[in-house]
Amino acid sequence: MGGRGTRSIAVSITGISVAMAVLAGCGPLPEVDGDLAGKGGGTSSGAKDDSGTERGVNPLDNPDGTGPGLKAITSDKDRAKARDLIDKVATKGRGAKTGYDRDKFGYAWADSVDDVPWGRNGCDTRNDLLKRDGRGVKYRDGSNCVIVSMTLYDPYTGKTIDWTKSKAAEVQIDHVMPLSYDWQMGASRWSESKRKQIANDPLNLIPVDGSTNGSKGDSGPATWLPPSRDIRCSYVVRFAQVALKYELPVTSADKAAMLEQCK
Template identity: 70%
Template sequence: MAGVVAAVMLAGCGPIDAESAGGGGDTASGDKGGASTGVNPLDNPKGTERGLAVIKSDKDRAAAVKLIEKVPTKGRGAKTGYDRDEFGYAWADNAEDIPFAHNGCDTRNDVLARDGEDLKYRSGSKCVLVEMTLHDPYTGRTIEWRKQDAAEVQIDHVMPLSYDWQMGASRWSKAKRVQIANDPLNLMPVDGRTNSSKGDSGPASWLPPSKGIRCSYAVRFAQVALKYDLPVTSPDKDAMLAQCA
């Protein structure tokens, strides 16, 4: 089945603007036990529920493997022509057929509100968050976030947009690219430094530092790939399977 990845970079996700700050989940623990920060991704196929919980049971791990096995593989295409603007302006509220769209709040604040605890909004605003607590699933850290230190928390595209481009999104309509860029299934508020080091890496070259959450991360990566009919590379699929085996 899966080949175990020889080396894994223990860093974070692709850089987003400094205002991509985020909210939290339920509980958090260190690297030994993994972070439990919300809902099992197998029980959250739309990404509308909070965070990313550890997958613990043998039954769920078997279900995770079965899901990941459905993801097709191919080599990465060229990055030629990729630009963030090809996926619409950041955090657009006008994507079609995804949760939270057209609710009057931008995608970033929607996702922060989804995952945040103890939310405080800007005076007179129902959207703009200025304070919250985040239980980061990738590191197990609990972060007391304030908007003046916005970059401390960023929004991760679990399946990075550049990766999407190279795996087939370059041939999509603009509307479909706007969808994947703003779909809560593909978005996770996390520690900013960790996020910034991920770039457009797939799971063969980057996994969350907290080992306990890696199977859940692999499941979420697979859920996005399957929803948008995107393949992953063979090494990435092997790495994903290895986390849940």
């Protein structure tokens, strides 16, 4: 989930709801079926935008997160690889949330982070991620960092979003493995520098529809999954990749849910 810069009010089709980018949310969104592609819903492939253009990278082929988005894992061979990867993740009970604060993971989208891709490159993390996943990216005059408009394919919903900075909250950056979850599973004992790494590591970050991101809160895969069913195996693979890189366990229920998505 995002930090200070994404704490904003999101407007939903049913009314106005406050969608804090850190710990907003009230449970999973309804599932989205493939026949809603092109109507602001899901996509049957989990990897094409509304124009039919292929988008995203299979997470099994993108272990550092520098490739754009997420592509659906569809082959039996890759789904078996996904289960093998998830099997390596350790489990334990979720710890207390006592002492958690977003600021414990550093200032939101700080560039001053070592040992992660694009750290200290002169651009903040949010703009790095928008550049990675956006198409038709346009920058503020005189800047090669601050993005003011783009088109984004959101793998979680299958939507193609025409985004402008004036409506910044329409796109939020999801921490696939939420920071509060990290805290409860062991990050509370980490150094500040390591917490800054997981908060700004592109492996753990995906730009998505803002209201969908708001629904997630700090849920694990047992209680929240992307609305588009086709992308769920890819999502839990990314969750596992982050857990393994940072040697964090997940709950037994979350691991069972992760394996279930890649059958």
